[in-house]
């Protein structure tokens with residue numbers, strides 16, 4: 001018999017980053033700093049990501065575009081690749097993501113694209129530890145998710161292979 005199912009996603013909204021714990025305020029500040037290294041001459045949409053490791057180290061990434069558009073890399077994947085390359089054994093506690101645009105101010109939390117959600121999922125799976133996802137725009141509201149599973153409830157799992 002057919003069954004109608006639902007996913008329930010819970011997350012926390014903070015009206016402003018100043019209400020977050022100090023460490024996460026710092027992580028957002030680092031993600032904002034990372035937008036300055038973005039190479040986005042085509043979209044002018046600069047994304048920054050800051051990965052917090054269990055040992056307290058913070059690794060940054062930003063989007064890196066290419067004239068061959070599909071080659072462009074998102075900030076999240078740049079940051080996670082850097083973290084995996086520089087500290088492969090260190091588990092990931094959190095990732096903060098933000099964006100700024102020359103055209104329109106980004107007033108909503110920047111949410112990761114589908115590809116990056118899958119990559120964040122793999123990082124969670126690899127280290128057997130949930131990664132908190134902190135999303136913000138240029139100012140104002142901040143969303144905090146406890147795990148990528150809340151943003152990608154049906155995920156492609158390496159355990160299927």
Ligand code: THU
Pocket residue numbers: 040043045046047062063064065072073074075076111112113116
């Ligand atoms: N972008 C990211 O860096 N992260 C996302 O999650 C969404 C999109 C980048 C890709 C491209 O360089 C620019 O934002 C505009 O799409």
